[in-house]
Amino acid sequence: xAFRRRETVIETTDLNTISPEEAEKRIIAGVKKYATNExxxxxxxxxxxxxxxxxxxxxxxxxxxxxTMSIERQFLTRxxxxxxxxxxxxxxRLEDGELGKLRILDGQDALAATPGLSIKMLMDLGHMPxxxxxxxxxxxxxxxxAVGDGYRMNDALQKVLAKVGKFTGAERKEAVANLKAMAEQxxxxxxxxxxxxxxxxxxxxxYDNDKAAYxxxxxxxxxxxxxxxxxxxxxxPAAIARLRAEEAEVKTRLRMSAAKLRVSQEVANAAGRRSxxxxxQVQQIRKLLAQSVxxxxxxxx
Amino acid sequence: MYCSRLVPWSTPExxxxxxxxxxxxxxxxxxxxxxxxxxxxxxxxxxEASVRWRQMAFEKCVWLLRHGGSVFIYPExxxxxxxxxxxxxxxxxxxxxALEVPAAKFLCVYLRGENQLxxxxxxxxxxxxxxxxxxxxxxxxxxxxxxAISERLFNKLAELQLEWxxxxxxxxxxxxxxxxxxxxxxxxxxxxxxxxxxxWEWVDRHLTPKELAYLRSQQPAQxxxxxxxxxxxxEASHKALAQSGLQTPVGAYGMLEVxxxxxxxxxLPTGCQVEVAFxxxxxxxxxxxxxxRGGFIGDEDNPGDVLWKVDEVPADAAAQxxxxxxxxxxIAQSSDEIPSPSVLAFSEQDGIPKILRSGKICDWGVSLSxxxxxxxxxxxxx
Numbered sequence: 070x071a072f073r074r075r076e077t078v079i080e081t082t083d084l085n086t087i088s089p090e091e092a093e094k095r096i097i098a099g100v101k102k103y104a105t106n107e108x109x110x111x112x113x114x115x116x117x118x119x120x121x122x123x124x125x126x127x128x129x130x131x132x133x134x135x136x137t138m139s140i141e142r143q144f145l146t147r148x149x150x151x152x153x154x155x156x157x158x159x160x161x162r163l164e165d166g167e168l169g170k171l172r173i174l175d176g177q178d179a180l181a182a183t184p185g186l187s188i189k190m191l192m193d194l195g196h197m198p199x200x201x202x203x204x205x206x207x208x209x210x211x212x213x214x215a216v217g218d219g220y221r222m223n224d225a226l227q228k229v230l231a232k233v234g235k236f237t238g239a240e241r242k243e244a245v246a247n248l249k250a251m252a253e254q255x256x257x258x259x260x261x262x263x264x265x266x267x268x269x270x271x272x273x274x275x276y277d278n279d280k281a282a283y284x285x286x287x288x289x290x291x292x293x294x295x296x297x298x299x300x301x302x303x304x305x306p307a308a309i310a311r312l313r314a315e316e317a318e319v320k321t322r323l324r325m326s327a328a329k330l331r332v333s334q335e336v337a338n339a340a341g342r343r344s345x346x347x348x349x350q351v352q353q354i355r356k357l358l359a360q361s362v363x364x365x366x367x368x369x370x
Numbered sequence: 371m372y373c374s375r376l377v378p379w380s381t382p383e384x385x386x387x388x389x390x391x392x393x394x395x396x397x398x399x400x401x402x403x404x405x406x407x408x409x410x411x412x413x414x415x416x417x418e419a420s421v422r423w424r425q426m427a428f429e430k431c432v433w434l435l436r437h438g439g440s441v442f443i444y445p446e447x448x449x450x451x452x453x454x455x456x457x458x459x460x461x462x463x464x465x466x467x468a469l470e471v472p473a474a475k476f477l478c479v480y481l482r483g484e485n486q487l488x489x490x491x492x493x494x495x496x497x498x499x500x501x502x503x504x505x506x507x508x509x510x511x512x513x514x515x516x517x518a519i520s521e522r523l524f525n526k527l528a529e530l531q532l533e534w535x536x537x538x539x540x541x542x543x544x545x546x547x548x549x550x551x552x553x554x555x556x557x558x559x560x561x562x563x564x565x566x567x568x569x570w571e572w573v574d575r576h577l578t579p580k581e582l583a584y585l586r587s588q589q590p591a592q593x594x595x596x597x598x599x600x601x602x603x604x605e606a607s608h609k610a611l612a613q614s615g616l617q618t619p620v621g622a623y624g625m626l627e628v629x630x631x632x633x634x635x636x637x638l639p640t641g642c643q644v645e646v647a648f649x650x651x652x653x654x655x656x657x658x659x660x661x662x663r664g665g666f667i668g669d670e671d672n673p674g675d676v677l678w679k680v681d682e683v684p685a686d687a688a689a690q691x692x693x694x695x696x697x698x699x700x701i702a703q704s705s706d707e708i709p710s711p712s713v714l715a716f717s718e719q720d721g722i723p724k725i726l727r728s729g730k731i732c733d734w735g736v737s738l739s740x741x742x743x744x745x746x747x748x749x750x751x752x
Contacts, residue, residue, distance in 0.1 A: 103556075120620065122690060129556070130605065130621065131550075131557070131601065131741075134572055134575040134576060134621070134623075138571070138575075176622065179619045179621070217721075218721055221721065225716055225717055228694075228716070229715045229716075235712075239713075240710060243712070243713035243727070243728055244712060244713065246728045247713075247714070247717075247726040247728070248715070249729055250717070250726055250729035250731075251715065254719075275617065278485070278487075278615070281495065282490075282639065282640055285491065285492050285494065286639075286640075289491045292390070295390045295395075296385070296386075296389050298392055299389035299390050299392065321638060322639055322640070322641055325624070325638040325639040326639035326640070328619075328625070329618070329619060329622075329625065
């Protein structure tokens with residue numbers, strides 16, 4: 070087999086025998102080959118996003134599964150016994166068993182956007198002991214995305230600022246209008262970041278949409294059940310089979326919808342609370358955004 | 371049958387309503403449906419009984435119209451799974467009906483919840499609805515072809531849809547694109563092309579069980595290309611969905627299911643369907659465009675409403691920046707109204723790239739992608 074990841078000999082470690090800091094170092098080292106921004110990788114810590122080129126390691130989405138698999142290859146866990154989730158034999162959860170290969174199940178890594186959040190995921194799933202002092206230093210997924218959006222916005226504004234001085238006449242007028250719109254948008258976002266309650270309210274809209282989608286789907290499943298109940302007495306096997314297929318499809322969608330809802334719920338909840346480390350990151354990006362807005366104003370925006 | 375212009379007869383799908391619940395509830399539903407003036411329709415099935423059923427329902431509708439009644443029909447013959455009414459795929463049913471009763475008129479209605487992103491069985495709680503409507507002739511002088519009549523009707527509904535989006539809060543054009551460099555080291559990492567071997571553990575993390583079954587049924591030499599087609603379709607659809615407000619968590623590939631035969635991608639949490647097309651595929655690359663709404667993706671007869679380009683990134687350029695610059699140039703070149711790319715700028719809104727012109731966000735469904743040696747960009751012109 071020529072796959073390079075299988076050629077590499079990796080020493081596996083029991084997650085219960087190492088500190089979160091050590092696990093974090095190993096996770097960062099494990100993703101080096103996928104980093105397209107090596108400078109950011111070189112100074113990566115618990116809160117460096119895997120994705121993104123500005124402050125992130127620059128890992129591409131096609132390598133996201135590689136991050137999870139890299140973590141799985143490096144660590145051993147006691148959570149190795151697969152237990153079917155009640156009512157649906159295709160879903161499993163992991164419970165204590167013999168020390169063995171770490172397995173991160175589908176969707177469990179949805180919030181693991183940084184090495185620190187990967188460690189949090191391992192702790193939340195019981196693969197390693199909870200370590201509150203470590204978790205206090207980890208920026209939540211909600212703030213990783215909020216701060217990341219700020220950096221991307223700042224980068225877009227900086228790019229326009231770099232060009233606007235080169236234009237004259239009608240072109241300059243249009244470029245300044247664009248700059249002005251971006252500066253206003255940036256200012257509004259900077260104000261949003263300043264207020265955790267406002268940020269939480271903005272994120273709650275996404276949660277509300279996802280919740281409405283989930284509830285609607287749950288009602289759709291009830292309708293399918295109603296139809297099945299009606300058809301069972303009609304002796305129409307083809308129609309029953311079709312409805313069974315529809316029921317399975319809606320159940321899959323419901324499971325996916327629940328997974329999506331968990332992400333937006335976590336984001337909505339965490340956006341309203343702000344730890345000191347999150348506050349520091351927010352202040353840093355707010356400062357940059359405010360500087361860019363001032364610079365834009367000096368260009369007539 | 372009782373006729374009245376005030377309350378139209380409706381044409382619901384028989385299987386959706388007439389078998390709800392146990393025998394007692396079924397009788398009650400059937401009675402209520404009769405009171406609510408329903409002519410049950412069978413939209414599926416090509417067997418003799420289904421065809422006869424449809425013909426009878428058609429004749430009932432014609433009878434009602436001839437006797438001064440009105441009939442309420444979904445012209446697209448089913449619910450749109452993308453949340454977009456596609457005018458370029460008209461159904462003949464209404465054209466045929468109009469020719470039977472030339473004096474009848476079409477009251478075209480576009481009705482949609484203000485926050486309705488996609489098709490649902492129920493509206494969200496507390497939803498408000500916006501409606502656009504217009505009355506048009508059933509048959510114009512000289513019209514004899516049912517398809518031509520249906521096309522005219524569908525075009526009117528498309529106009530109403532455009533008006534709805536003009537007044538709504540959501541962007542109309544939602545498109546995406548994705549390119550994969552097939553020769554890149556990263557793309558090949560989990561495939562041994564000489565030995566035709568695949569790292570199934572890795573592949574499994576990107577596909578749904580249905581996709582995986584399809585991939586496993588492919589010839590070994592094809593698996594590599596088919597996998598990256600799945601991947602490009604998922605990425606392009608992810609971008610199109612995000613533009614509509616439907617965010618899929620990054621890396622949640624299992625939430626998007628690709629049907630390469632039908633050229634559709636389903637967002638599993640919502641059932642929302644995105645249409646995809648593969649454009650510049652060769653031994654070096656795969657490129658996919660996706661359209662959720664706002665326009666037509668194109669087919670053999672119609673070029674569609676998405677413009678795209680795939681370029682090789684110069685060795686000294688950063689792929690992301692290159693894609694942005696080239697995209698602005700491409701948009702400017704594609705329009706007589708845009709004098710130069712310098713009047714355009716890229717902005718970010720909730721992590722989604724947007725184009726600004728004269729300080730206003732343009733609803734163009736713009737999308738950027740890069741992989742290895744290639745950069746790709748697309749936008750919609752509808």
